[in-house]
Amino acid sequence: MWREETVEELSDGRFYTANDMVKVGTDDCRGCADCCRMGPVIVLDPLDVFELNRFLGQSFEELLNETIELKVIDGLILPALKLLQKESQEEGMVCPYLGEDGRCTIHDFRPGICRLYPLGRSWENGEFRYILQVNECTHCNGTKIKVKKWLGIPNLAAYEAFCRDWHELLASARRLLEGTDPESKLRNQICIYLLRQFYLCDWNVDDFYGVFAQRRAEAMRYLGFSS
Template sequence: MEREIDLKEISDGRLYGANDMVKAGCNECAGCFSCCQGMGNSIILDPYDIYNLETGLGTAFEELMENKLELNVVDGIIQPNLKMQEGNDCCAFLSGEGRCAIHGFRPGFCRMFPLGRIYEGNDFCYFLQVHECIYPNKTKVKVKKWLEIPELGKYEAYIKDWHFFLKDAQKIVKETENEAILKSLNMYLLKQFYVRPYEDLAEEKGKGFYQQFYRRLEEAKEAIQLYR
């Protein structure tokens, strides 16, 4: 969760860092998959999520779009999200046994749940969504252990850079009423960060992503200025 929120209504009132303990442990869900259904288009995917899905499944973005992902407009910018299955409203990656088929490389939003992110200034903190997870008797766990993300410091820096870049792009969208410009900008961003495949540059998963992402980010920062 990254939009404007009232922490008093949905959280325990605390903000957390990666090394803090938070009451989110759920014994690996123990058969529960409530958070994997009825999520609509809320599980928005960033470029790192797509990279992990592509490398983890050995498939391309276009193939994922056939039945696992869909595109929606988020504050004026087209972004992919996990697709819910018709009929049971469950995540397309949920198995018949109610288990996550991509657990080892699941998206960042799934890793955080029931945590969310709130941005202040040029940084963000985590908060606990106390009404979202129905699993009882949760235990305390360190935030970074809960996330299970390699090189967490590098990942968090990337998340901030991606977030604020999107904010700049969304500002451009709000300032123009030219539909052709809006379409062109969205198609550029979609191809630049999602459709165009990331090469697996290193043996250790994830090592090559950041180098490629930041090269693309610098290109995009210059490119979007042409849409102002």
């Protein structure tokens, strides 16, 4: 998710690396699912879709029929979790993966944005640092936790490299399309290409990061970007 606010407005003003301690404890989100109801837009990256394919056994097309939708995010068409209207109006719109018990039914392979939350990423010159979004979590109790423990992602170095490469590819595509008509043929072509190359493709692979790197290199060449 890309935000308009400045880091000062969003965060405690500090930047964190994976090895830093951050006051992010939420007591295991016990009794709270606020960010799964009307929370941030959960934009899915290729790793998120790979994980959903792998653990749910559903293809991207099947997910599109049920739990995800395509949205325009800063001028590019990307998949996001599709919020569903619950029968009870008070419950409002909720994530399709939120269980009746108020817990995430895909916790072990939940999307990267959900893993981060209420941490976020602040980007500068193609690099990012973690930030603590102070106005997001309603139950943050301020317990200090190491960022990498909070994320709980195996092979974090490879994951962070993937995040940088994916972000840089999308940023390059956005720069290329800057000033073009939202309905332009070029924008349409690039959006469809990115969806085919990174989402509609077969992610039934063992080495996600290796295959992603190959597909990204192909995309960089196709779009005329230097790597």
